Amino acid sequence: MSPETSYRGRRVLVTGGLGFIGSNLGRRLVELGAEVTLMDSMIKDYGGNAFNIADYKDKVRVNIADVRDRSAMDHLVQGQDMLFNLAGQVSHIDSMVDPFTDLEINCRSQLTVLEACRNHNPSVKVVFAGTRQVYGRPESLPVSEAQLVRPTKNNEAQAHSGQLTTSFMAPWARGYGVARMIAEAVENHARKIGLSVLNLDVRETQEAAITLYRSLGYHEIGRHEHYARVDGKFVAGFYFWKDLREVSA
Numbered sequence: 676m677s678p679e680t681s682y683r684g685r686r687v688l689v690t691g692g693l694g695f696i697g698s699n700l701g702r703r704l705v706e707l708g709a710e711v712t713l714m715d716s717m718i719k720d721y722g723g724n725a726f727n728i729a730d731y732k733d734k735v736r737v738n739i740a741d742v743r744d745r746s747a748m749d750h751l752v753q754g755q756d757m758l759f760n761l762a763g764q765v766s767h768i769d770s771m772v773d774p775f776t777d778l779e780i781n782c783r784s785q786l787t788v789l790e791a792c793r794n795h796n797p798s799v800k801v802v803f804a805g806t807r808q809v810y811g812r813p814e815s816l817p818v819s820e821a822q823l824v825r826p827t828k829n830n831e832a833q834a835h836s837g838q839l840t841t842s843f844m845a846p847w848a849r850g851y852g853v854a855r856m857i858a859e860a861v862e863n864h865a866r867k868i869g870l871s872v873l874n875l876d877v878r879e880t881q882e883a884a885i886t887l888y889r890s891l892g893y894h895e896i897g898r899h900e901h902y903a904r905v906d907g908k909f910v911a912g913f914y915f916w917k918d919l920r921e922v923s924a
């Protein structure tokens with residue numbers, strides 16, 4: 676079914692409906708023939724603004740309510756075919772100044788909405804707002820429908836480095852004498868995908884692995900006395916790193 680016909684006559688609830696995305700979505704849904712309810716808390720200085728729907732306010736139902744209010748949500752979800760959940764506290768600064776309110780609206784209230792659906796309208800289709808953090812940096816702007824999906828860089832300042840996990844090196848690889856080959860294969864792949872640093876850590880009892888890493892040019896940066904616990908006793912471990920741009924001797 677095409678979007679042009681699939682919303683005709685359908686009952687759609689939009690939380691955060693007087694905000695930027697909600698009000699534009701609401702306008703489009705009305706054009707497509709949906710029966711639209713826009714709900715919004717209109718908390719001062721948040722994104723909700725009556726101006727956003729001034730041109731079509733007579734064609735929708737507007738409900739001033741708060742997604743934190745369970746009884747309001749229990750009531751509003753009833754009879755809806757679709758729910759676009761766009762209510763949110765979107766200010767990064769406010770999330771630092773008042774983190775508990777941010778948590779209440781952006782996290783706890785998601786459960787309030789879902790629980791309302793589960794208990795009062797389990798067949799409603801729910802659409803949540805995402806963020807560009809999910810699909811990473813766009814290849815080009817404006818973002819088109821077809822984009823290369825890159826892994827999310829949760830921490831861009833450290834996106835140049837990777838972790839060489841040591842568990843796969845022992846004991847199988849060392850037992851068959853292929854540990855060096857595997858480590859070098861990992862390094863080559865890391866270089867190929869643009870990483871310039873590999874970090875690793877290893878238990879001090881894994882002497883063969885430590886010798887191998889040292890011979891591969893890994894620099895030791897520290898020792899952790901309580902790295903692991905075996906049979907109730909602490910075992911130390913080492914941390915290493917390697918600059919992949921360094922040419923091995």
Ligand SMILES: NC(=O)c1ccc[n+]([C@@H]2O[C@H](COP(=O)([O-])OP(=O)(O)OC[C@H]3O[C@@H](n4cnc5c(N)ncnc54)[C@H](O)[C@@H]3O)[C@@H](O)[C@H]2O)c1
Nearest residue numbers: 691693694695696715716721722723741742762763804806
């Ligand atoms: N605009 C973007 O580029 C973008 C990008 C990624 C994600 N998002 C997400 O999309 C959603 C909508 O974003 P937007 O740009 O339209 O923001 P917006 O601030 O314009 O809209 C959010 C709306 O939610 C309402 N709201 C806030 N707290 C509420 C509460 N407790 N109960 C009911 N309503 C409440 C606000 O009044 C506002 O109208 C948000 O969840 C946002 O994080 C937006």
